Amino acid sequence: MADFTTRTGEILDRSAIESTLRRRLFYTPSFEIYGGERGLFDYGPPGCALQANVVDLWRKHFVLEEDMLEVDCTMLTPEAVLKTSGHVDKFADWMCKDPKSGEIFRADHLVEGVLEDRLKADKTARGQTVEVDEAKDAKKKKKSKEAKVEKLDDALVQEYEETLAKIDNFGGDELGELIKKYNIKGPTTGAELDPPKAFNLMFQTQIGPSADKPNGYLRPETAQGQFLNFQKLLEFNQQSMPFASASIGKSFRNEISPRSGLLRVREFLMAEIEHFVDPEGGKKHHRFDDVKDTKLSLLNRKTQLAGSTKPDTVTIGEAVSTGLVDNETLGYFLVRIQEFLLKLGTEHSKLRFRQHMANEMAHYAADCWDAELFTTYGWIECVGCADRSAYDLTVHMNKTGSPLVVRETRAKPLVIEEYQIDLERKKLGPKFRKDAKAVEAAVDTLSQDLREKLSLELEKKGKIEVDTPGVGSGKTELEKDLIKIEKRKRTEHTREYTPNVIEPSFGIGRILYSVMEHVFWTREGDGARGVLSFPPTVAPTKVLLVPLSSHQDFKPFIKKLTSRLRRIGVSNKVDDSSASIGKRYARNDELGTPFGITIDFQTVKDNSLTLRERDSTKQVRASEDDIINAVKSLVDGEETWADVAKRLPAFEGQDLETST
Structure with missing residues (x-):
């Protein structure tokens, strides 16, 4: 396995970043004073803020941009649901x-x-x-x-x-x-x-006081709640297809041997999408042309089975047209997943999509690609994007009888010519008694090809033999006085079908940790100064307010700035400790704070402020209004630091980075 190097080319010491993350309370082992419990972690203030910002960006990137229907379903799941879905037997x-x-x-x-x-x-x-x-x-x-x-x-x-x-x-x-x-x-x-x-891997539990044994589970995924609400969501969406639902919430997996910190835990936050699509027409996506030229790093199953882990870089248009990626909708979401991960600060060179091999595929999947991020632990699956076909809706519909289907009026009536069967039920019952329903069910499931063959046989011999598992010898003879098979035409004015599902599934904890490794580096010339270069949109705190000293004249400015920044939704923190400005900036670089505003005696004179950027440590100086507007545009992603540095005067004054 290759070494993990930071953006400055240094080999990342995992113990250094994990020590920083725990010391700065991004996360900590749960129940630590009781000795801890493997696979369980608590997030501290910066970890909570980072997670909230990532989830907020996820909602904007997917739920808002793709017009998805968000639901919040219960974490407790009756055993019958997960038995039907296959999780009890196969998860x-x-x-x-x-x-x-x-x-x-x-x-x-x-x-x-x-x-x-x-x-x-x-x-x-x-x-x-x-x-x-x-x-x-x-x-x-x-x-x-x-x-x-x-x-x-x-x-x-x-x-x-x-x-x-x-x-x-x-x-x-x-x-x-x-x-x-x-x-x-x-x-x-x-x-x-x-x-x-x-x-x-599921946690069993007892639902209700009257249950004499476990009768439920903590959900291993958020998907099942979305499938069970499909018909209601379809109605809410005015019967319009395709559409997508989305859910964010905790899921639970009883890992055999938790390891790798936040990467393999027993309780974790998931964000899942179920995109319901018409299976006819090749699962096209109306926005696929917008992304078809986007390049992805794809490690297909054929390459893996040959014993190689070298991916191919191809456009998603080429991947779909050659059948490497099964369909446009699956391909579209692979691109959208890549765009999201890059927005969070992941490095493009440390991102790939790996196709599941046949034996690895989940029991419900027709095809699946994992978005993997390279870390000090190797390549880590952070997002799964599966084509679940019609599996889930079909099994739940068969079990409950609920019509989890789409019914739509055909633009043009469809004339179908097919072999239809008529049974003489008045004679069938007395002849077969308790087996009558089984015989009838077996006849109903006969394929069109078999019906054609049996119609000729019935006409020639006056009787036919039908496979009836569980009845007598397994075969039942039916004479022409009991059954009639004829080719007839029928007209369909409505179409009924079970949608297929494309499911992108995000492990938020794994994404958080991978991003933290990707953005971590140490400032050149001072190996002790770690930096977390979070993009402003997801950084836990956006702005550090730094008064030059504890002078009373600075306090009104701090109060006013804090209030103004909060009003525009920009999180900020004041550090008015006695440490040097350089040290104060350094410890907030460890927290990933992208910007710093310095209040000094020049501020008291003319209401101007210094704005410092974390990664370059460059500074500009301008009026309070200009600095506030610049911060807002930087945090919202409307401008980059290069844009701001071009239009606001550089500050070449005292070297505030020097530690004293």
Whole structure:
């Protein structure tokens, strides 16, 4: 795995950024004074503000721009719903147990981690540079240094790399074979591991006091609530298709072995879209032409199965026309996802879309691409974009009988010629008694091709034989006095169909952490000064107000500026501590605050202010009104710092960055 480098070219020390994020209270382990609980985290003030700003931008980018219908559904879900959707039987990962220590591991992650460690050790033996993970246990590091590191055979290196490229495509049996083949043991005991077993990731719960056993789950996704409300949403949308619903809320997954901080947790915020589309006509999208020339980095399943992780850069128009991406609507949302992630500050070179392999595909998906962001943990899935076909609406409709369908008047009546069946039900009942309904149901499901064949047979022999599972021998003979099969014409004035669904699903916590790594760097010449270069739109605090000193003359200006900025919706913070201005700016650079306003004695004289930009540390000076207007346009994304620096005078006065 390649090293993660910051925008300044330095290799990012994960322990440094995670230490900064925890120290500045972006997030912290939950229940820490009780020893903590793996996979659960609390967000502090800057983390909450960052999350709120990301969600706000998500709403504007998707819900507002795409005219979506937002819903907020319950997190508690009856078992029957998730049984029907397939989650009770299929929503699982493979785990294996160390029988000696009792430790549980997620099988694919264990294999992945061991092979990656062996490849890193091989690089060390060959004298190549490898990333050092400072967060690992010191004793373990010391032992690894003392151990003799041997080079791997070139063929084995290639085999490891190909296995890692295909790791997401392996099932339980295959993972078990890899564990044996590569002699992977319990990490702490060296014991033989038990064979991988499926572990359902949902949290079971009891709904209501009268239930004598668990009868529900905490939802693993927000999607099911949207599907169950489809008919009401269609009616709210005046029966107009296509349309999209959206939902933002907590979901829960009982991870086997949570790791990687915010990247793999048991409770997390999701933002999901269900775009309902007519399956006829190739799932076109009316705005696809607007994005067709946008280039994406696509890692398709064929490349992965060949043992490579090198993506292709192609336009989405080309990807859809060649069938690499299944349809226009799926392709359109891949572009919109990329645009959103780039708005948050992610680096384009650290973003790719990876296609799910067949064995990896969720039980409901017809095709799926993950937006992955490169971090110090490797490539991390942050957004999934799946074509769920008509799976969910169909299974819920079949289970409940509710008509989760679209009915529309045809512009031109459709004349259909087909084979229709008439049954003599008065004779059918007495003859087959309790099996009559089963026979009738079997006849109703006969295909047009089979009906044509049986009509000829009925005319020739006077009787036919129909497959009737569960009735007698499994076949039932029907004579012509019981059944009639004729080719007839019928006219359809309305069309009824079950929509297909394209679903972009966003893991907000994973996006937050990946963005924080992407925007983190240390200022040249002072490695201790970390900077989080959040775009102004999502930065937790937009402006730092810095009085030159605690002089009484500055206080009225601070009060007025605070009030004016709040009125225009710009979050701000005052730092009037005794530290130097340089130090005050430095600690707020760590919080990602993009702008600083300095109030000095010149302000008292002429009401002018200095505006400082975080990344360049450049400053301009202008009147209070000009500075307030500039801040507003910068925060709203209407101007860049380069635009502001062109029209407002540069400030070349005292070097306020100097720490004293």
